[in-house]
Amino acid sequence: MREVAIIGVKNTIFGEQWDRSFRDLVVEAGVGAVKDAGITGEKIDSMFVGNMSGGQFVEQEHIGALIADYSGLAKNLHIPSTRVEAACASGGLALRQGIYSVASGMDDIVIAAGVEKMTDVPSAKASSALAAAADREWEGIMGATFPGLYAMIARMHMHKYGTTSEQLASAAVKNHQNGQFNPIAQYKNKITIESVLNSIMVADPLHIFDCSPITDGASAVILAPADIAHEYTDTPIYVKGTGQASDTLALHDRRDITTLDASVVAGKRAYEMARMGPEDIDLVEVHDCFTIAEICAIEDLGFAKKGEGGKVTFDGETAIGGRIPVNTSGGLKACGHPVGATGVKQAIEIVEQLRGEAGKRQVDGAEIGMTHNVGGSGATAVVHIFSRNR
């Protein structure tokens, strides 16, 4: 396969954007990424767009063509554009399809984007739409939504490993600490362990500050064959590994609900492809849809021993300047979580860090970074490893 590099990136602001439409958001991200790569639309061979539920959130399917159209790439250029969906892992999988297409040699310059417009519906409708990422016939139909499912994971993690509410909260506190330095972040306020513990209980033991928010946003990257990436930018970032894995849709079918086997296997596949291990990674963006998800993720990817994710986080090992900085962007918790966009935004955070352009959240000397994007309660996981050196 051909090696692949990222040559351009762009996020919109993440947040409640009632004055902007679904299509406004994704066009801003796409056009911004094209500009960042210094190319024009005619250079693009294909587009892949991650979106979980345009149908339920904005009554619009056929998202790929919509985006090509509103980006001015459909009418005369007729650029192929394909939507990819795997719930909250849609963005990560759009990136993976883009990698496939460049690796195959069928395409050279490719856009991989993600978008979600979630605030145009009442929050009960948003919860219901998101619950469609769980097993509707075994979970959703019983009234289970994601805070409840992740609360069960958290309760079991506490039971098996002695993880505490304070340790969970420390993940949110760190992510807000990082988010204040990210211009696109939905929340730029600092919080404390006390404010997390005193916030409303959503699904015991998860408080509302343990939960990522409902967000509007879009993100896009431009991919190119590694061989010609330097023609477009002085700082191409190389894709060294990609791994994807599935697991049962319903949580109750898993062998162990405190381990997301899909994360473990996707990580393993990405590490093998990159010929690397956790010790080679300088920073990682993990899928912290809830604080417990970050704790599980750093264990499942090999950055903490099983059961010690909470302790490691509480002790500051995952802060900027710590042993392995986690979610320098602010993560889903503080940066926001437009579900289709998140996987692409994670890649952009790593690109900005490896380019040395992350400002006050810069990880010194970062050379290799990882992203970890999860769908639902772990039925899909996709992991990518990036390097500033080929």
Next chain:
Amino acid sequence: MREVAIIGVKNTIFGEQWDRSFRDLVVEAGVGAVKDAGITGEKIDSMFVGNMSGGQFVEQEHIGALIADYSGLAKNLHIPSTRVEAACASGGLALRQGIYSVASGMDDIVIAAGVEKMTDVPSAKASSALAAAADREWEGIMGATFPGLYAMIARMHMHKYGTTSEQLASAAVKNHQNGQFNPIAQYKNKITIESVLNSIMVADPLHIFDCSPITDGASAVILAPADIAHEYTDTPIYVKGTGQASDTLALHDRRDITTLDASVVAGKRAYEMARMGPEDIDLVEVHDCFTIAEICAIEDLGFAKKGEGGKVTFDGETAIGGRIPVNTSGGLKACGHPVGATGVKQAIEIVEQLRGEAGKRQVDGAEIGMTHNVGGSGATAVVHIFSRNR
């Protein structure tokens, strides 16, 4: 890129299947294709699934993982599974993603499948869900649904080229003639031009017998590198070309509503890749969501001069035994149109024809076949060319 072949195929019955669920359908197709290829689940490297609107039809997103799970490929094997959506072209694009993945060298054995369960909602809800394939903010919001949009195309085609209602009807009559010999077809009854013209008017000039039905069904194919395809089957069918193109989502933005530019461009891209032209094709499955769509398709793909599609069809040139057999499966009209599955079913029809296994609908000596799958009113088109010879 590596060349790709199809080594196994399976369709479910197409029709109203109130006794079977979404997941039942896709598992039957997937398992059937695996059996047809003579492999076991452990051999599979990746799955790609076309589905337009699980969210709106069965309140279920995250379709890729669902299918891996219910096929027994998630819990222990953790096989990557990705949903692809482009409205009624979702199946054709799932096939295309599968081709990318094998061509890239990242995967060897891949399932490309498509599924839609459309009859679990009232028909008004189905129409509304399907309308999400059009431009919601410019078409859907005005009350436009697909029969109305295609009726405008038909009216303009009649105005510009003198196409008649009888000519349109002749496409439906031919497709029912073919469908009676297809074991999976939703409708196996013969119809006549008179019965089409006497059927209820849906959107003038389109009668209900000009329209494809609402259907439940699933289809799956197994892909492998061409180099090793003979290890699995004596009759691999080779992918010679794939082309995809986008156009404006809204019909009113097109330069000419009687030509689907996306079909023209996708066809051109597939022909170029295969180094072939229309004269090389022995039979073609085109996207006849309405009779007028078949007329436009055979013009746009080069099988009839612009404006002569109706005449050519009425004259029998597209019948089995004619100059260029079109929709030997019965097409969307008679075989049925489970929107996410259709693009894959088209490929299966070509595979069965090129294998010489199409029974009473066999096209004698068929060596090269084409599929043409459209999303919405032509904002996405995807064309594939297959050959029994490498």
